[in-house]
Amino acid sequence: MKDTTFTEAPPPEDAYSSRKQKGELPTLSRMSTFSPSWLPAPWNAPIVGYLAAIILAGVTIPLIRLIIYLFPTFALPGVLIILAILVVALLWGSGPGVIATLTGTVALMIILRPHLTESPSLIQAIIEAAMFSLVGIATSLVVGRIEYARRVAEQAQALAEQEKTRAAAQASELEAVVATIADGLFVYNTQGQVIRTNPAAQAFNPYTEQPDYLARPFPERFTMFQPRDEHGQYLSPEQLPAKRALAGEVLTGAQAVNTLLRTVDGKDLLFSISGAPILDKAGHIQGAVIVMRDVTVQHHNAQRTREARHALLHFAQALVQGGITQELQADTGTEEGKQIDLVAQRLATLIGQILDYPHVSITLFGELTGSALSMAAYGMTPEQEEAWRERRPGFTIGELIAGTPIEQHLMRGEATTIDLSQAPFSKYPVTYKTRHILLVPMMMEEQPIGVLTFIASEPTHTYTEDEQALAKALAQLATLTLERARLFQERTQAQATVLALSETNRLMDEFIGIAGHELRTPLTTIKASVQLARRQLNKILRQQDTLSTEAIAMITMIQSHLSRTERQIAMQNRLVSDLLDVARIHSNRLELHPELYDLARLVHESVEDQQYLTPTRLINLIWKAPEELLVLADADRVRQVISNYLSNALKYSEADKAVEVYVEQSGKRVNVCVSDEGPGISREQQRHIWERFYRVPEVEVKSGSGVGLGLGLHISRMIIERLGGQVGVHSEQGKGSTFWFTLPLAETNEIV
Numbered sequence: 001m002k003d004t005t006f007t008e009a010p011p012p013e014d015a016y017s018s019r020k021q022k023g024e025l026p027t028l029s030r031m032s033t034f035s036p037s038w039l040p041a042p043w044n045a046p047i048v049g050y051l052a053a054i055i056l057a058g059v060t061i062p063l064i065r066l067i068i069y070l071f072p073t074f075a076l077p078g079v080l081i082i083l084a085i086l087v088v089a090l091l092w093g094s095g096p097g098v099i100a101t102l103t104g105t106v107a108l109m110i111i112l113r114p115h116l117t118e119s120p121s122l123i124q125a126i127i128e129a130a131m132f133s134l135v136g137i138a139t140s141l142v143v144g145r146i147e148y149a150r151r152v153a154e155q156a157q158a159l160a161e162q163e164k165t166r167a168a169a170q171a172s173e174l175e176a177v178v179a180t181i182a183d184g185l186f187v188y189n190t191q192g193q194v195i196r197t198n199p200a201a202q203a204f205n206p207y208t209e210q211p212d213y214l215a216r217p218f219p220e221r222f223t224m225f226q227p228r229d230e231h232g233q234y235l236s237p238e239q240l241p242a243k244r245a246l247a248g249e250v251l252t253g254a255q256a257v258n259t260l261l262r263t264v265d266g267k268d269l270l271f272s273i274s275g276a277p278i279l280d281k282a283g284h285i286q287g288a289v290i291v292m293r294d295v296t297v298q299h300h301n302a303q304r305t306r307e308a309r310h311a312l313l314h315f316a317q318a319l320v321q322g323g324i325t326q327e328l329q330a331d332t333g334t335e336e337g338k339q340i341d342l343v344a345q346r347l348a349t350l351i352g353q354i355l356d357y358p359h360v361s362i363t364l365f366g367e368l369t370g371s372a373l374s375m376a377a378y379g380m381t382p383e384q385e386e387a388w389r390e391r392r393p394g395f396t397i398g399e400l401i402a403g404t405p406i407e408q409h410l411m412r413g414e415a416t417t418i419d420l421s422q423a424p425f426s427k428y429p430v431t432y433k434t435r436h437i438l439l440v441p442m443m444m445e446e447q448p449i450g451v452l453t454f455i456a457s458e459p460t461h462t463y464t465e466d467e468q469a470l471a472k473a474l475a476q477l478a479t480l481t482l483e484r485a486r487l488f489q490e491r492t493q494a495q496a497t498v499l500a501l502s503e504t505n506r507l508m509d510e511f512i513g514i515a516g517h518e519l520r521t522p523l524t525t526i527k528a529s530v531q532l533a534r535r536q537l538n539k540i541l542r543q544q545d546t547l548s549t550e551a552i553a554m555i556t557m558i559q560s561h562l563s564r565t566e567r568q569i570a571m572q573n574r575l576v577s578d579l580l581d582v583a584r585i586h587s588n589r590l591e592l593h594p595e596l597y598d599l600a601r602l603v604h605e606s607v608e609d610q611q612y613l614t615p616t617r618l619i620n621l622i623w624k625a626p627e628e629l630l631v632l633a634d635a636d637r638v639r640q641v642i643s644n645y646l647s648n649a650l651k652y653s654e655a656d657k658a659v660e661v662y663v664e665q666s667g668k669r670v671n672v673c674v675s676d677e678g679p680g681i682s683r684e685q686q687r688h689i690w691e692r693f694y695r696v697p698e699v700e701v702k703s704g705s706g707v708g709l710g711l712g713l714h715i716s717r718m719i720i721e722r723l724g725g726q727v728g729v730h731s732e733q734g735k736g737s738t739f740w741f742t743l744p745l746a747e748t749n750e751i752v
Contacts, residue, residue, distance in 0.1 A: 056100060444483060
């Protein structure tokens with residue numbers, strides 16, 4: 001309601017007050033001169049009255065002469081002048097009346113006297129003029145004062161009527177304002193009796209119109225409503241707001257009293273009561289005004305807001321500090337698949353307590369199928385929860401809301417209200433008292449992953465914007481909490497997997513080390529036995545003269561088998577060496593002995609050794625570096641890397657295809673590359689090629705032995721990196737591969 005201010009309109013200005021304000025004439029002139037109300041401006045000016053007096057008196061003279069001419073016996077010529085004086089005094093006041101009197105006297109003595117039939121003496125004429133002047137002046141003064149008093153009385157009466165009308169209008173306006181005030185208004189006299197109320201007060205206290213109620217003592221009337229403070233403590237009679245206002249206390253603003261009162265229908269309502277005493281001009285208390293405003297809803301909303309804010313902060317704090325997931329970590333007895341369900345149940349319970357809803361449920365959508373998964377419910381009866389959880393397998397929310405505005409709201413992440421009495425929900429049995437439920441989407445990366453459902457207890461409850469905003473905030477926090485719990489569970493599983501894998505690797509490395517040593521001992525014995533047999537056969541062959549042709553052929557065949565056996569022993573020995581190297585690497589027991597060595601010599605020797613082992617293959621050495629390349633490295637281990645690169649290149653390329661070895665210097669590093677024309681390696685395979693036991697699938701060995709454990713490149717990488725170098729591969733499927741490694745050149749101080 002707009003504020004209404006009552007202002008008193010100024011009274012109309014009469015001629016007297018106007019002249020008094022303007023200060024145009026002296027005080028005597030203002031009191032003896034006025035103008036007729038019917039004369040318009042500027043003819044209502046005071047000077048006009050004086051001019052009118054002279055003119056009217058002058059006009060009377062010809063009229064008198066005419067009358068004397070027509071009636072020679074006419075003996076009262078001064079009567080007409082007296083009438084003119086009366087007219088001027090009535091219309092313009094005593095001042096112009098006096099001027100008219102003097103003008104008439106002069107005219108009567110000078111102009112009319114010669115025309116009179118009788119010729120009195122001079123003394124008689126003077127006496128007559130004096131008497132005429134006295135009569136005229138007296139008449140002017142008396143008539144002017146009477147007319148002035150009449151006019152003042154008329155103005156006072158008009159002003160009184162205006163004030164009465166204005167007072168009635170103000171009273172009507174005040175009555176309308178008081179009647180339309182939504183707060184209860186009580187006016188008390190000094191004895192504490194209610195002398196006036198408004199409709200809002202009468203609605204709260206219908207007894208105000210009953211004489212027997214008004215006859216009761218003041219404290220008894222007020223205590224009928226069980227006055228208490230906002231904490232429920234009863235107020236004493238001296239603490240009653242009306243009593244305090246009658247004692248002179250002003251209860252406004254922060255001094256207003258929050259009072260809990262019981263209405264006639266038995267409800268407890270909270271009122272903010274303000275009041276003030278009514279004082280007369282002397283400052284004496286004549287009564288009091290009390291205003292009661294019902295703040296029950298505002299207080300309830302504020303209390304709910306405080307509680308919700310407190311619970312929301314607790315909720316957020318639990319989320320930030322990981323309270324819920326820490327409980328999961330401590331709850332080691334929870335089954336692995338039930339941890340998310342436990343978090344969802346705790347969330348549903350906490351959210352229900354925050355928003356004070358009797359029913360709250362959390363439904364998630366299947367990641368692949370979108371099917372509805374009943375996760376947690378709060379406040380449902382066992383029958384309601386059983387019906388809620390027993391959904392048809394594969395059921396999705398989209399089956400109900402597809403193509404409806406509800407679906408659009410959920411996809412945009414907006415809360416929406418569902419009317420269960422409307423299609424498509426009206427065909428399902430209603431197990432709740434309310435008609436409306438609130439759906440709030442749980443959004444993750446702008447996609448709904450579930451819905452949070454709220455069901456109020458009141459059948460006609462409407463969900464306000466504040467409720468929806470708070471529910472949406474809680475839904476987002478619940479989403480983050482569930483996502484955190486899921487990640488926590490995945491991390492726990494990953495940690496368990498890592499620990500298991502680490503233990504498996506440790507046991508495997510231990511087994512490999514033991515197995516390698518156990519295999520190397522018999523291989524050494526077998527190799528020595530084969531070499532001894534070969535020497536014995538060679539010794540026998542040197543005595544060919546004593547041997548038959550069949551014996552020589554037999555011995556030659558046996559030598560061939562022994563050579564094959566030696567090659568197999570060498571291959572097995574290399575595999576065992578690889579196993580031992582891997583075991584040493586992962587147990588940090590691989591020993592390197594860096595020495596200053598010429599890498600050029602190492603490359604030449606490695607190429608020559610490989611060429612000797614595979615005399616039918618072409619190996620091209622392309623040199624783009626100085627003849628001497630000094631590096632600080634373990635010569636045997638670097639030779640092992642080059643041999644591994646060359647053996648792989650020869651193994652996976654056709655027998656008629658050449659293998660090229662590039663050596664070039666790039667700044668303070670030397671690059672060694674081995675290229676083949678094999679099948680090539682995909683990008684995905686290149687990311688795993690250096691891993692332990694990794695073998696490129698579906699790659700055919702073109703020449704040589706296909707036996708391998710997938711350890712050569714892994715060992716090569718470990719060796720080069722420990723020597724301060726790097727390894728890599730460039731390859732395209734169908735275009736061959738180039739494996740390379742780099743080593744830093746020796747510094748000058750290292751050479752010295």
